[in-house]
Amino acid sequence: MNAPTHPDDLMPEVHQREVPQVLIDALKVRFSERCSTALVVREQHGRDESSFTVPPPSAVVFAESAAEVAEIVRLASEYAVPVIPFGVGSSLEGHLLAVQGGISIDVSRMNRVLSVNADDLTVTVQPGVTRKQLNEELKSTGLFFPIDPGADASIGGMSATRASGTNAVRYGTMRENVLALEVVTASGEIIRTGTRAKKSSAGYDLTRLMVGSEGTLGVITEITLRIYPLPEAISAAICSFPSIEAAVRTTIQVIQLGVPIARVELIDANTVRMVNAYAKLGLREEPMLLMEFHGSPTGVKEQAETVQEIASDHGGNAFEWASTPEERTRLWTARHNAYFAAVQSRPGCKVISTDTCVPISRLADCLLDSVRETDASGIPYFLVGHVGDGNFHFGYLLDPNLPEERVIAEKLNHDLVSRALRLEGTCTGEHGVGLHKMEFLVNETGAGAVDMMRTIKRALDPKNIMNPGKIFAM
Amino acid sequence: MNAPTHPDDLMPEVHQREVPQVLIDALKVRFSERCSTALVVREQHGRDESSFTVPPPSAVVFAESAAEVAEIVRLASEYAVPVIPFGVGSSLEGHLLAVQGGISIDVSRMNRVLSVNADDLTVTVQPGVTRKQLNEELKSTGLFFPIDPGADASIGGMSATRASGTNAVRYGTMRENVLALEVVTASGEIIRTGTRAKKSSAGYDLTRLMVGSEGTLGVITEITLRIYPLPEAISAAICSFPSIEAAVRTTIQVIQLGVPIARVELIDANTVRMVNAYAKLGLREEPMLLMEFHGSPTGVKEQAETVQEIASDHGGNAFEWASTPEERTRLWTARHNAYFAAVQSRPGCKVISTDTCVPISRLADCLLDSVRETDASGIPYFLVGHVGDGNFHFGYLLDPNLPEERVIAEKLNHDLVSRALRLEGTCTGEHGVGLHKMEFLVNETGAGAVDMMRTIKRALDPKNIMNPGKIFAM
Missing domain, CATH: 3.40.462.40 (FAD-linked oxidase, cap domain/gating helix)
Incomplete structure (x- = not known):
């Protein structure tokens, strides 16, 4: 692990793939004004709170349902074009940057709290719901969602980066508090990763695999969370x-x-x-x-x-x-x-x-x-x-x-x-790897573990279209 | 999902692959008396607490280190022969049964508590350590490991089945209490899945992927666990x-x-x-x-x-x-x-x-x-x-x-x-899928999620040698 010695060492690798006009046209026909190619919109979706600057995505599509997300992914897959999920843009590690070009899928309009199960201390939300919005909607129930990363991040983004924050010392992180997910896979299929049961031994823990995968394995379209009684x-x-x-x-x-x-x-x-x-x-x-x-x-x-x-x-x-x-x-x-x-x-x-x-x-x-x-x-x-x-x-x-x-x-x-x-610690407690810590990750887990991640990525996303260029180089 | 109507419907599918004598010979040369082909030993390793009966594995090797487990896996891989990890044999769902034949890797001699970090409330153990043994060794420290599935199971087995039990309502399950693992992969490589940090956003959550994978993705050779101060x-x-x-x-x-x-x-x-x-x-x-x-x-x-x-x-x-x-x-x-x-x-x-x-x-x-x-x-x-x-x-x-x-x-x-x-629940809270709940799993998660599990399995274990025939059919 060598420290950078020159400002040029600090730029992420950018290899923009071609985004064919026929794909943009198809998205415009299907989503009309909800597919934008305006520069200002693309630029707003092509940066986050990190200090990197790369060219913006070719288009931004404002999805309103999992079915729409699946449609966009299927279209993008046809042309092997990257897709990058976007919540509120509060990521710190360059997660949203179109380093390989592609389409930004904005899920901020998928912002409904779908169900509150006060008796079970669970809530199911769409990915664009922000944590403050969720707590506002929970106010009357005497319950709350404790994870507080500082920014008013979207629950989808918090899941994708395995966020935590000030309350984690008592209530855990997104790892402990996401019960189940609905995810659109790289082939545009919609799957569910769990149930509302508090615990389960039913096969591989796809929920935890998706939590923290930074959009590289699928687009999160629904999240079931644990919530807590407001303390007396x-x-x-x-x-x-x-x-x-x-x-x-x-x-x-x-x-x-x-x-x-x-x-x-x-x-x-x-x-x-x-x-x-x-x-x-x-x-x-x-x-x-x-x-x-x-x-x-x-x-x-x-x-x-x-x-x-x-x-x-x-x-x-x-x-x-x-x-x-x-x-x-x-x-x-x-x-x-x-x-x-x-x-x-x-x-x-x-x-x-x-x-x-x-x-x-x-x-x-x-x-x-x-x-x-x-x-x-x-x-x-x-x-x-x-x-x-x-x-x-x-x-x-x-x-x-x-x-x-x-x-x-x-x-x-x-x-x-x-x-x-x-000292047996990690390079990232809660922000994620993104573009910024790819080398650190290898030093932390060893090449074998990163190879395993890469093998999983290759198997689940053979065209490498799900937020490519993040976490590890392929 | 159809209920069985005849006793014959209840038997697991058995397709025993050939275990070449040359492999057995090689294991005997390498491990001498620690490689047993005695019927009584094989039978003891070919059953668990489930009600299934299938022919036992062809040999049992008593491994004493991760390096030895890796050697066994590499040899087995050469001949595409299944390997089945064995702790104490307390599984309830047929996890240990050699439905496709193969070699049992007994890790019960890997039973050392490697380090107790009382200040960090963590402990690192070998997979053959049982939960009672661990608590016995922790006694003088004022700390304890709360997960109690009833049986005096091995920590390796409890990790592999995502076990829980009576204390889970307060302390969580193995999902929440395993911090990091050392795992021997299907290619016989030794990898580490995490650090001793309490939380991390460093890439895919391989720890949680391995916890509950029932030996189908790797052999767990070391476990770092959270422990707790004995309540006042x-x-x-x-x-x-x-x-x-x-x-x-x-x-x-x-x-x-x-x-x-x-x-x-x-x-x-x-x-x-x-x-x-x-x-x-x-x-x-x-x-x-x-x-x-x-x-x-x-x-x-x-x-x-x-x-x-x-x-x-x-x-x-x-x-x-x-x-x-x-x-x-x-x-x-x-x-x-x-x-x-x-x-x-x-x-x-x-x-x-x-x-x-x-x-x-x-x-x-x-x-x-x-x-x-x-x-x-x-x-x-x-x-x-x-x-x-x-x-x-x-x-x-x-x-x-x-x-x-x-x-x-x-x-x-x-x-x-x-x-x-x-009622939005799961077919298995803590025992695992094994042989017994494969059909239930599909009903629970849907074919898409099981397909994703299968894709991961195929990518990480292309020869299908890691405890094959469990969780889902390939």
């Missing part, structure tokens, strides 16, 4: 620490004791400073943990007392509490605004986000060494982390006019990933 | 109910309220009677729930009070409590002895066990109709269930000299599965 009591707190190490050691001990904490997020002093400047929150400009406790009133009290005791052993300050929804929102604003606050701190900057995740016992080693390296580099950054899961993100804030900064940032990320892998 | 407090209770329906309705409400109950098992009156006769437990011969609560002392108390209130609303009796380990063992003896007690109630009988799992809101419908049908059939049976997950087992107690009983039992199972599928 919710309490949030922030606590400042004399050092990142003290905050991390506190987290490690909380997890090792088995405290069922719902959220435990780290923000470093530097990032608190950015957030204060952005939102005038007046927080202590020290490393900070934001925590949330879910449960019965006594359970929440018990958890909080335990954590407070551990924090104080590590020099943490008294908790600042938030028990009403309004106060909680104020506290969580700090976390949710970190990205925007950081971007604003260096106007016009582009962000590259890291995503390593290590076993919790290795978290301090992994994080502290990388903080030292990043500080020494002079690259401005923010640092936030789902530290209860051993997952954290540096966001390097890069001046797009200074390509050498990008090289330095990629070198930092490269060294961080190498360190995480040495 | 554990309390168990039994409660009798005036009807199965009352017990089931109690369970449904407990789950829907989000009570984090660790175990909730149903035993019907008939089975309590058998258990009393077997173990002189003096239990009330009424439908019964056995429950266990894990947590802090106040948390456990709170959970128990909530459940007791719900039970009493449904006519449940006062709880009989067990807080010391000895008392708990006595209560759980009832559950753990149910199988043996039932077998003893009809000496010489063979058991066929059902394994449907439905969404919890459908549990009463599914269970009660099947109880009526089974009562009407006159076939003796026991009934136990992991009802918190919507999973339950009828065990039909069949006289092997009366093949018509087997036909009746299969008809009952057939109708039960049809009902479970109509």
Whole structure:
């Protein structure tokens, strides 16, 4: 695994296949104004939150049903043209980019919550439903969907990237919370991968194979999810620490004791400073943990007392509490605004986000060494982390006019990933591989495992039309 | 889906491929006395707890490392001869049967706990380690591995069948608790499917693809598992109910309220009677729930009070409590002895066990109709269930000299599965498909999903040597 040394090393390989006019014409006839070739529409569907730039897809089709998705895939398959599913475009790793050309299938109009089974704690949705929309629609039921990756991502996209976020420490990731899928395969067939039963040993786990496959094995057209009763009591707190190490050691001990904490997020002093400047929150400009406790009133009290005791052993300050929804929102604003606050701190900057995740016992080693390296580099950054899961993100804030900064940032990320892998961790806890981590994946799992992935891809998508060029090179 | 009408319909298809003597000779040279062709050894490896009988494998090789497993697979592959992994032989669905002939790879000597990472709550084991052995070795650490399928199964076998059992309602199944695997592929390569990170978005979820693949995609040679801190407090209770329906309705409400109950098992009156006769437990011969609560002392108390209130609303009796380990063992003896007690109630009988799992809101419908049908059939049976997950087992107690009983039992199972599928459930919650549920699988997932499984199998095992003839026909 070699770190890039020149800005040119950082561009994804682009091999645009021909998209014959006859295919575009056929899509226009079939979908009329729902098939767009307008440049502005194509460009909007040809980029995401990653820092890559490649030519946009040749057309965008707004699908309204699984049957329509299947039709588009069958047509594209006829001409061996790539198809790329599109939800809201919040991917961070170039998943949406048409590196081999092709057609973008926009599923944002497939945005209905199809059924809520409150008694079974399941819900079935179309892929364009966003997580905030889902929670809005669940509001009256006393239930909620906990997975919160920050962005108001689509459930289809969250499934495809195996997303997680702040609540994963308690509720798991999309891996644990997707019960079943409807998927359009590379041949344009519609299949179902599971039932609403909570557990099953019925053959290969196609659900989990599709979750995290980044659109390379099929287009997800329906998702059945686990949902949860809103906790009787919710309490949030922030606590400042004399050092990142003290905050991390506190987290490690909380997890090792088995405290069922719902959220435990780290923000470093530097990032608190950015957030204060952005939102005038007046927080202590020290490393900070934001925590949330879910449960019965006594359970929440018990958890909080335990954590407070551990924090104080590590020099943490008294908790600042938030028990009403309004106060909680104020506290969580700090976390949710970190990205925007950081971007604003260096106007016009582009962000590259890291995503390593290590076993919790290795978290301090992994994080502290990388903080030292990043500080020494002079690259401005923010640092936030789902530290209860051993997952954290540096966001390097890069001046797009200074390509050498990008090289330095990629070198930092490269060294961080190498360190995480040495510590038995992964290069990506929740963002996915996309275009950006293909080499890291080989280093992480070994060539044999990636070969197995490639063999599966080749078998299920022999024409290589499902979002090609992502996760691994064929 | 047609129910069988004749005992001959119940036999698995057997097409034994030739196992050339040159292969046996090569294995004998390489493994000397660890390669056995003694009939008694082969027969012991050619059957499991299912009711099928087929000719045994041609040889049994006792492997002692992943490298040895890989060697055996490479040799077998050279001659396109099937290999069948063997742990302790506790499978219920014919997984171990050499329906296409071949070599049994016994991994029971690969029984070392390789590392315990108490700080990360992970453990890495060889596939022959059994769950009781693992918990014995964890005893001094204050940690435990919760998955308990009843039998003292091997961790390799539990992974291969996606096993679960009594604790799954709180701790999940093997799907949620296997973090990473080492696997020998069909070409005899050794690959790793994950890291010790708690979550990851690094490419296809090969771990989950292998978990539940029943040996048809590879031989599992190492498993990294999640483990848990022993709860501060554990309390168990039994409660009798005036009807199965009352017990089931109690369970449904407990789950829907989000009570984090660790175990909730149903035993019907008939089975309590058998258990009393077997173990002189003096239990009330009424439908019964056995429950266990894990947590802090106040948390456990709170959970128990909530459940007791719900039970009493449904006519449940006062709880009989067990807080010391000895008392708990006595209560759980009832559950753990149910199988043996039932077998003893009809000496010489063979058991066929059902394994449907439905969404919890459908549990009463599914269970009660099947109880009526089974009562009407006159076939003796026991009934136990992991009802918190919507999973339950009828065990039909069949006289092997009366093949018509087997036909009746299969008809009952057939109708039960049809009902479970109509109610959005699965034909197998935890036992796997094996030989017994291949037709049910197609009905459950549809031909498209099974075709996808078949395509994956063909791609990863082109010679069809990895435990062939299981899950689906090629």
